[in-house]
Amino acid sequence: MANIHDVAKLAGVSVATVSRVLNNHPYVKADKAAAVREAIKKTGYTQNINAIHLKRGKTCLIGIVIPFLDHPYFSQLANGIAKAVSNTDFKIVIFQTNYNQDKEIDALNMLKSKQIDSLIFCSRRVSLNIIKEYNSSGKIVLFEDVDIEGISCSYVNHYDCFKDALEFLFESNHTRIGICISRRKGTSSIQREKAFRDFYKSKNLDLLERDIYTGCLYLEDGAKLAQRLYKSGDCPSALLVTNDQVAAGLLTTFNDLGWSVPEDVAIIGFDNQQISKALHLTTIDIPLYSIGQLLVEQALLSETTKHEIDLEIVKRKTV
Known part of the structure; x- marks a missing residue:
């Protein structure tokens, strides 16, 4: 598998020049940029996204902890989240847990190890005390009413x-x-x-x-x-x-x-x-769809926010 040094050697330029071309740096001579692109094509070189994210300290991934996807309540919530994320440069990683605490902790550990930037809990089994232990690992948003410093939430009363x-x-x-x-x-x-x-x-x-x-x-x-x-x-x-x-x-x-x-x-x-x-x-x-979008907005904010969702009784024919 070709690496950036192979590309630089074939193009007859420095590794730094290859890096500038890959990152669309404006101050690269046209002939050198063309040589780099041709070398990339010939070698089949692909950037290591994980390495790039590690260097930038950002993965552009949002984790979603959700117990079920086959239930309309959670699927509507997930659809709202997916729609909101689609309008950003981020992608989502779904942790379908079936209320398995170990799977919820796996998601928290991915946040801690910087494999995701933030984590949204749509519902949980793991205790708040455990979640608080990961508070400094990255942004955490809960779909429930909590008062924990550094953790955002939206909730229904x-x-x-x-x-x-x-x-x-x-x-x-x-x-x-x-x-x-x-x-x-x-x-x-x-x-x-x-x-x-x-x-x-x-x-x-x-x-x-x-x-x-x-x-x-x-x-x-x-x-x-x-x-x-x-x-x-x-x-x-x-x-x-x-x-x-x-x-x-x-x-x-x-x-x-x-x-x-x-x-x-x-x-x-x-x-x-x-x-x-x-x-x-x-x-x-x-x-639920709008709530999903709100949870994503909170996950992307650096500050801690809290929102209560207004509800109303819809009167039809069963009362």
């Missing part, structure tokens, strides 16, 4: 938006409400469950622990839960659901089983995905 949705259901005459969440120890699930418990306490209602449904992420999870609730005959009058996929599974299965929505059970989803529009699901709108 899951507590407030769930509380607002619960109030809306209460005003619609629902006093037994169930919630569906994904990972009980996940940051957003913790906030949502707290809002649920605080709401029941504020209304002096009796909370039934069995009305908290966990492990809900995909459409089929919603379908299975609907079948379970139908068979048991023990169902809240309304369900506030972790995302529109699960809500769609609930809605379509309830309909197949002969239950009417919202007459027999009301449903509120989360995300405002295309499926919610098609099924006329009442949901909470979260602009």
Whole structure:
């Protein structure tokens, strides 16, 4: 494999002149530049990008830590990130982790070893204490509410938006409400469950622990839960659901089983995905595509920034 010295020898110029031509330096004589380009063509020389990045102290790579790509919530977020990056000189490196902590730490170690310039966490399992250990390694951006010096974030106030949705259901005459969440120890699930418990306490209602449904992420999870609730005959009058996929599974299965929505059970989803529009699901709108773009903007800034994302309830036909 040819190197820069081979090119210089064939072109009859110095290594420094070859370097100037490669970097489009304006002060190189035309005949020497032509000789260098001809030598590059003959030798098949290609620059070592890693060496260039090492010299410049910049890789032009942004790492994206994301648990799944086959879920609309995360795919919309990833699409927003990809679009924003496409308008820059940067490229993205995707770490699909399935919430595997070791894979998340692998991404952090790549930041530490300067193989990427910055790292965006779309969701995580690794603790904030571990992330803080890498704070000086490069720019870190989190899609959650944190107050850590040097770490930027954009976030959704899951507590407030769930509380607002619960109030809306209460005003619609629902006093037994169930919630569906994904990972009980996940940051957003913790906030949502707290809002649920605080709401029941504020209304002096009796909370039934069995009305908290966990492990809900995909459409089929919603379908299975609907079948379970139908068979048991023990169902809240309304369900506030972790995302529109699960809500769609609930809605379509309830309909197949002969239950009417919202007459027999009301449903509120989360995300405002295309499926919610098609099924006329009442949901909470979260602009994931725009959030993805915002996360990239933060990753490219040298200063630390924090943004709260405004959400709203989209009222359709399931409440």
